Amino acid sequence: MWGIIASGVNLLLGFLVRSVVAKFFLYFALYFFVTESVSYLQQSGIFPTSASLSNAFGGIGEGVWYFLDLCGFSVGAPLIVSAFVTRFIIRRLPVIG
Template sequence: MFPILMAAAWSALSWLFRSVLVKFVFYFALYFFVTESVSYLQGQGMLPSAASLSQAFGAVGTGVWYFLDLCSVSYGVPLVIAAYGARFIIRRIPLIG
């Protein structure tokens, strides 16, 4: 009975180290790389800031702004821009893209 339990324990540990730990390290490195590269690009002025987007939305009339606010465009546009930036950066990684 003991060899069966040891085999089950070793197979569980090997699965844990082979799949879970390796994926955790890989995805953490990917997350760290993306967050640091985006903050670096924002610091260099290569990505649009929230101030420039608010200036662009400031020129919109009140009739149009009602429908934009109804659809939460002021929240969605920066979200979409950040998603496109992250997709662009992730596709440049050789193992994924």
């Protein structure tokens, strides 16, 4: 009887160690790597800043801005950029993409 109980406990502990604990450390390492790499890329100046983007959009005339505001450019452009960045990051993760 004790052999069956010990076998069941061994099976349960093996499942926990192989699947739950191992995946926890793997996903924590992926999360840590992504957050630290993004903060490093922001500090190194690879990502554009708001000043450079405002200079880039400063050359657009008032007539064009009128139609861009009618089309919801101020809401849609950040959504599209964040969707592309998210897609890029997800495809680079070896477990998910």
